Amino acid sequence: PKIYKSFSFQTPDNLFKEETLADVLPFKERLDAGLEEHKIKTRKAVFVLASSRIASRDVVIPHVKENRIRTLLYANSAEYFPVDLEKYQLSYRLLDEVLLNQGVKLGEGSPKEMIDAYKSLAKVCLLTLVDLDYIGNAATQLLEKNIKNDLYAAVRLEEDTTMITIVRENKI
Numbered sequence: 738p739k740i741y742k743s744f745s746f747q748t749p750d751n752l753f754k755e756e757t758l759a760d761v762l763p764f765k766e767r768l769d770a771g772l773e774e775h776k777i778k779t780r781k782a783v784f785v786l787a788s789s790r791i792a793s794r795d796v797v798i799p800h801v802k803e804n805r806i807r808t809l810l811y812a813n814s815a816e817y818f819p820v821d822l823e824k825y826q827l828s829y830r831l832l833d834e835v836l837l838n839q840g841v842k843l844g845e846g847s848p849k850e851m852i853d854a855y856k857s858l859a860k861v862c863l864l865t866l867v868d869l870d871y872i873g874n875a876a877t878q879l880l881e882k883n884i885k886n887d888l889y890a891a892v893r894l895e896e897d898t899t900m901i902t903i904v905r906e907n908k909i
Contacts, residue, residue, distance in 0.1 A: 744771045758854045761861045768862055782864040784855045787872040824849055 749763035772778075796817055798809055807827075810817075814827060826849050852869060859866040888905045 742775055742777050744775045744777075746771055752858075753854065758857055758861075761858060764858070765862045780864050781867050782859055782862075783868045783870065784859070784866070785870050785872050786851065786855065826852055 746767045749760065749767070751760040752764050753759060796810075798806070798813075801809055810827060855869055856866060858864075889903075891902045891904065893900045893902075
């Protein structure tokens, strides 16, 4: 989606407790005030999640029809994510096709309770949840769409991690 306006505010300390929602009211109040102040009327939302509990993998799979990729990934998911998949949700996006294989960004192995918490947050805040995405995937898509045909390094510095992404001709 295109972003026409944005604003930010400090996330209240008690919003999440062990990846589940705790005290939503301060968040909702800050969100509503920000939307009003910036004259933003839409209630559509995309949440971008940043968590050490989200796993991300790039894998190469045999070339299959797109409607069969999900089935293939779930069938082989134990190889990619050594976790109990009853508690996780997988998603992917096609990166590139190379000869007879496909590069797939198995973007998220996300804990289902975390996803449910964000869905609940959207509901309480009267937002229509359009999508959930992992921050690494969202940043990658932004880079691929906005910097054309160059070689560059994108560096993301955080308190406890640094991520360097090298892109050439829109390919990571």
